[in-house]
Amino acid sequence: MSERNRERVVLVTGGGRGLGPEIARQLVTGDEPCTAVVAARDAQAGASVAKELGEHAWPLTLDVTDPESVQAAVEAVDRRHGHLDALVNNAAAHYDAGSDPVVEDLEIADGAWRTNVLAPWRLTQAFVPLLRAGHEPVIVNVTSGLGSLTRMGATSPAYSVSKAGVNALTRVFADALTRDGIAVHAVSPGWTATDMGGPSGRPVADGAAGIVEVVRYPASFPSGSFLQDGEHVPW
Template identity: 35%
Template structure:
């Protein structure tokens, strides 16, 4: 049986997902399954890792497509028999800061929730059962301070609501898995220079994933059911 730590990263073709997959693949004992809607988009990641003698498994995944998620689950189950780490990174930002919730097209809400909440839940439902064969499973949900109820503001309402709902998923799943070896946490990577974050963001993706990797590699005594930025708890 594969003795490396089997780690799945959604949305790994660019930005934070690519940075997280790269960081984990460079770590001793980790085998990363990098996923993207178009596997060809993972070529840059695989090439960069190959220069340093590291490898990453690439697999197609569209979290909004039930058949795609099922195909990934079945492939992992047959090849590895378990999942140890799941980084739910894939997400979209469709509405922008100037959008008022009173003018927000409901189709934008549906499309945002389909990826950021429902798609993430679909993948989690498929892969977390495979974590029961893991010695210590870790689920990391890429959330945002824009979803914090404690600091909720106007602007970008569909995205904000989707990330608030994602945090609810984190809390519910962590409560259901209490007493097991599986830990579930939300991480805010901060404002990062990605396609989603834009060129004005102060952080590089490699900086943003520091806390993501921390949550993915927590020791047995680490926290679960929390919301973190820079590896420190923040209000929901």
């Protein structure tokens, strides 16, 4: 199989629940299926998703906050594929809706920062060598409109500030990885009907579609873009 025609190998963190399984499902379907590495802290959940998706998916137990788990994940992908075409930093936590930043429990803010910012930073560092060996490699940091400084208010302060950090991380790595030909984008799925978004959110499939588009066609946008549904979002 030629470099251009091989399946794209895509690792999706947070693959066991929420938006992750739908991102993986869309990646493995269509005329050009990708290989989805369904990475989840809950091994059983990840295995269940991968089994349902079939031959183009495989599960990977991964705690994004644990350096040893991250290193083990890198080694597993390297053994199986020898490269990675896309890293989707989707895992997130600590959505503190209704909290007041004036009296916020800073343990929540600390947890949000460790999971939502430091974890994708760690994963990016760890997977860059495999991404360098990929075809049209891209890092997609799943973010939120709540992380837009232009739109930001007091809502969900720990989560919002952490997602602003994700956006900053995107810009930093987009600049740093230009020399390696690795694109880096921040993509918001919008308010979706996951456990976090609740039943009032848009269909999960709609939120995942914008992420999958960037994974499949990363060069369609300037590296360092903040996107939702293929449209640029104000920083």
